[in-house]
Amino acid sequence: ATRDWPVPPPLVACAILSVGAALAVNAMIPRVSATFIQCRLMGADLAKRNKPVLPESMGLVCGLVYLLTLVLLLPVVFMTWSTHSGSMTMHKFATFLSALLSIQSMLFLGFADDVLNIRWRHKIFLPALAALPMLLVYGIESGVTYVVVPLPLRAYLGRIVDLGLLYYLYMALVAIFCTNSINILAGINGVEAGQSLVLAVSLVINSTAILASSANPETREIHAQSLYLLLPFIGVTAALLKWNWCPARAFVGDTYTYFAGMVFAVCGILGHYSKTLLLFFAPQIVNFVLSVPQLFHVVPCPRHRLPTLHPSGTTLVYSRCRVPRAQLSCLGAFVLRVLAVCGLAKVETTNEWVTFSNLTLINAVLVVADQWFGRTSGLEEGTLAAIVLGIQVVGSLIAFVVRYALVHLFYP
Amino acid sequence: ATRDWPVPPPLVACAILSVGAALAVNAMIPRVSATFIQCRLMGADLAKRNKPVLPESMGLVCGLVYLLTLVLLLPVVFMTWSTHSGSMTMHKFATFLSALLSIQSMLFLGFADDVLNIRWRHKIFLPALAALPMLLVYGIESGVTYVVVPLPLRAYLGRIVDLGLLYYLYMALVAIFCTNSINILAGINGVEAGQSLVLAVSLVINSTAILASSANPETREIHAQSLYLLLPFIGVTAALLKWNWCPARAFVGDTYTYFAGMVFAVCGILGHYSKTLLLFFAPQIVNFVLSVPQLFHVVPCPRHRLPTLHPSGTTLVYSRCRVPRAQLSCLGAFVLRVLAVCGLAKVETTNEWVTFSNLTLINAVLVVADQWFGRTSGLEEGTLAAIVLGIQVVGSLIAFVVRYALVHLFYP
Numbered sequence: 001a002t003r004d005w006p007v008p009p010p011l012v013a014c015a016i017l018s019v020g021a022a023l024a025v026n027a028m029i030p031r032v033s034a035t036f037i038q039c040r041l042m043g044a045d046l047a048k049r050n051k052p053v054l055p056e057s058m059g060l061v062c063g064l065v066y067l068l069t070l071v072l073l074l075p076v077v078f079m080t081w082s083t084h085s086g087s088m089t090m091h092k093f094a095t096f097l098s099a100l101l102s103i104q105s106m107l108f109l110g111f112a113d114d115v116l117n118i119r120w121r122h123k124i125f126l127p128a129l130a131a132l133p134m135l136l137v138y139g140i141e142s143g144v145t146y147v148v149v150p151l152p153l154r155a156y157l158g159r160i161v162d163l164g165l166l167y168y169l170y171m172a173l174v175a176i177f178c179t180n181s182i183n184i185l186a187g188i189n190g191v192e193a194g195q196s197l198v199l200a201v202s203l204v205i206n207s208t209a210i211l212a213s214s215a216n217p218e219t220r221e222i223h224a225q226s227l228y229l230l231l232p233f234i235g236v237t238a239a240l241l242k243w244n245w246c247p248a249r250a251f252v253g254d255t256y257t258y259f260a261g262m263v264f265a266v267c268g269i270l271g272h273y274s275k276t277l278l279l280f281f282a283p284q285i286v287n288f289v290l291s292v293p294q295l296f297h298v299v300p301c302p303r304h305r306l307p308t309l310h311p312s313g314t315t316l317v318y319s320r321c322r323v324p325r326a327q328l329s330c331l332g333a334f335v336l337r338v339l340a341v342c343g344l345a346k347v348e349t350t351n352e353w354v355t356f357s358n359l360t361l362i363n364a365v366l367v368v369a370d371q372w373f374g375r376t377s378g379l380e381e382g383t384l385a386a387i388v389l390g391i392q393v394v395g396s397l398i399a400f401v402v403r404y405a406l407v408h409l410f411y412p
Numbered sequence: 413a414t415r416d417w418p419v420p421p422p423l424v425a426c427a428i429l430s431v432g433a434a435l436a437v438n439a440m441i442p443r444v445s446a447t448f449i450q451c452r453l454m455g456a457d458l459a460k461r462n463k464p465v466l467p468e469s470m471g472l473v474c475g476l477v478y479l480l481t482l483v484l485l486l487p488v489v490f491m492t493w494s495t496h497s498g499s500m501t502m503h504k505f506a507t508f509l510s511a512l513l514s515i516q517s518m519l520f521l522g523f524a525d526d527v528l529n530i531r532w533r534h535k536i537f538l539p540a541l542a543a544l545p546m547l548l549v550y551g552i553e554s555g556v557t558y559v560v561v562p563l564p565l566r567a568y569l570g571r572i573v574d575l576g577l578l579y580y581l582y583m584a585l586v587a588i589f590c591t592n593s594i595n596i597l598a599g600i601n602g603v604e605a606g607q608s609l610v611l612a613v614s615l616v617i618n619s620t621a622i623l624a625s626s627a628n629p630e631t632r633e634i635h636a637q638s639l640y641l642l643l644p645f646i647g648v649t650a651a652l653l654k655w656n657w658c659p660a661r662a663f664v665g666d667t668y669t670y671f672a673g674m675v676f677a678v679c680g681i682l683g684h685y686s687k688t689l690l691l692f693f694a695p696q697i698v699n700f701v702l703s704v705p706q707l708f709h710v711v712p713c714p715r716h717r718l719p720t721l722h723p724s725g726t727t728l729v730y731s732r733c734r735v736p737r738a739q740l741s742c743l744g745a746f747v748l749r750v751l752a753v754c755g756l757a758k759v760e761t762t763n764e765w766v767t768f769s770n771l772t773l774i775n776a777v778l779v780v781a782d783q784w785f786g787r788t789s790g791l792e793e794g795t796l797a798a799i800v801l802g803i804q805v806v807g808s809l810i811a812f813v814v815r816y817a818l819v820h821l822f823y824p
């Protein structure tokens with residue numbers, strides 16, 4: 001009766017529940033749309049000719065169905081744990097509950113942000129607040145705060161470094177990064193849910209591979225737990241994407257982007273694979289680095305940076321920002337020159353004005369399409385979203401190579 | 413080092429944090445009010461002459477500060493548990509986390525209701541959904557589903573009856589009752605937060621008395637846990653009441669009433685004193701029973717049943733509902749006659765119309781004031797709220813007498 005099953009039994013239950021979650025979200029979104037619009041949870045789709053008003057914050061439906069799915073999974077997960085590992089059961093159980101608490105906190109704060117328009121300088125720290133239950137329980141339960149040092153640094157630091165409290169700061173920063181980086185790679189239909197779907201599928205492949213190859217019960221357990229968190233997420237996200245893909249009939253809202261980022265952060269932190277996680281976030285990192293000059297006001301930042309509609313009304317072109325030449329700092333001018341040389345931004349300078357494409361990954365794609373492939377009238381929104389998701393897929397493939405082929409250069 | 417302290421150390425930390433929570437809520441409410449109104453979380457105070465617009469859903473501030481307080485308390489609570497009771501620690505810890513999950517779920521769903529105006533027939537079941545994490549963990553952890561049978565029934569049922577799944581249904585109903593019954597004893601400034609404050613203080617007195625008198629470590633632990641949940645609640649509620657007392661500068665919203673009801677339900681369920689809890693809810697039960705004819709449409713129910721402003725503009729009088737005499741069912745006419753005889757409703761019958769005071773505890777107070785004390789021009793809102801809270805206090809005193817003096821008639 002205690003034979004070790006190759007597939008943990010809760011995974012089967014989890015897969016079934018995830019399909020149910022997808023069907024539920026798919027059925028609910030059209031049913032609640034009118035209510036959302038009535039209650040002013042709505043926004044105009046600026047990338048369409050007629051600027052239709054769509055319900056906003058559909059991540060609320062996803063998140064609530066997701067949490068209900070995981071709560072229903074609790075008894076199944078617990079029963080397997082108590083058969084397999086005895087005294088460790090409650091430790092894992094408390095950790096799992098704290099993960100749900102953190103995910104729910106983030107979903108809640110994301111929704112509060114959609115309703116109350118919390119200021120940027122406040123909301124950037126909300127993920128750390130939401131991660132608090134998980135971090136505290138992590139400290140109480142395992143308290144592992146050491147990291148294995150990469151080979152090139154071992155001569156200086158030794159094989160293992162205990163980061164102590166810094167490790168908690170690191171985990172809080174992972175939560176802040178995951179949530180906000182998904183939130184800023186946004187602005188066209190399908191891109192928030194799409195990138196999250198690619199990320200989740202990549203992490204599922206990673207955990208499944210480890211589950212299939214590792215004999216260490218602790219490692220297996222940790223990655224099974226990641227799958228419990230990720231499969232229902234894939235379910236609700238796939239259903240959301242169906243309604244959010246171009247032409248969108250619903251927007252995801254910060255509710256969704258914050259929720260999605262927190263699911264990933266929780267998986268990476270509790271699964272002890274936060275470095276691997278960040279490898280998969282390469283496109284988000286690129287988008288963030290590209291955005292830094294505007295986010296930190298080295299060059300001016302308009303309120304909206306999403307692509308604009310081409311006069312033809314069927315394609316999107318990169319949006320631009322104009323600044324009086326005299327007001328551009330030396331550093332700003334230098335940054336723009338570097339990005340222009342790399343082909344990631346289009347910069348035009350007259351005697352009085354400097355005009356540059358807004359510094360985001362999505363605009364960079366349009367700049368490249370314009371400069372290298374002669375798509376001067378831009379790209380259709382669906383094509384553009386597909387390219388961004390393609391970049392995410394390529395990023396994941398590179399991440400797998402780095403993680404499993406090149407890792408030996410850094411870790412024995 | 414393992415000497416049993418008369419006062420559990422986390423209680424000291426909890427008391428300090430609760431004061432901090434009260435100060436935080438008190439400082440935050442005026443600061444967020446403008447934002448809430450901007451984002452259309454607002455309502456008109458109909459019981460004032462100029463019907464001022466006030467920010468709604470201030471329970472959101474209370475609830476978030478409350479949850480943060482309890483999360484910060486987690487490490488302290490855990491450390492005491494692990495010193496005192498070893499293997500039981502994680503069981504209790506998981507239960508405590510599931511309680512936080514349920515309270516947060518209810519707060520979240522209450523806020524979603526304030527934003528989205530969920531229909532009555534749906535929202536009445538939301539508390540059962542929010543209680544799910546706690547009930548599942550309860551089942552996994554202790555799974556105690558038997559009840560001790562009162563003396564008069566033992567001849568038929570035996571000393572103990574195992575209710576099995578019915579016990580979970582009972583707990584879900586406790587959650588539904590606690591939340592909805594507070595939500596419908598509402599409508600004038602200060603009454604939602606006020607009744608919750610009286611209830612919380614009553615439960616704190618109850619648990620403190622048991623903590624001071626019991627030597628059973630399990631009983632002590634269970635009531636200490638109630639205090640951890642109730643003291644921060646008293647803190648945030650006191651601060652809210654300051655801003656919600658007549659003349660109110662903020663409304664509490666369903667966010668608050670649902671949150672408050674769930675805190676009580678969680679305390680009663682995890683503390684195994686749900687019957688005692690329901691004793692303290694006597695005024696809510698009276699209000700619910702009074703409301704049943706209107707809630708179930710035995711007699712007509714208008715959209716608002718709160719008292720109305722007297723033409724003088726300074727006092728409130730009971731609101732009334734008028735129905736064509738021919739449309740009133742026999743049962744409806746009978747119910748109204750009984751209530752009129754009891755002095756709890758004012759009923760006036762002409763040849764064509766029947767006019768009756770709306771069937772709520774608050775209107776009943778105004779009817780009694782009018783009929784017995786000649787207050788024909790009603791009562792000031794603050795006086796009325798104070799009388800309702802007075803009823804709650806008297807109810808608590810009677811509950812204490814029943815629980816500790818008369819209990820021996822039912823249990824040995």
Ligand SMILES: [Mg+2]
Binds near residue numbers: 183186254
């Ligand atoms: Mg956003």
Ligand SMILES: [Mg+2]
Binds near residue numbers: 595665666669
């Ligand atoms: Mg209400």
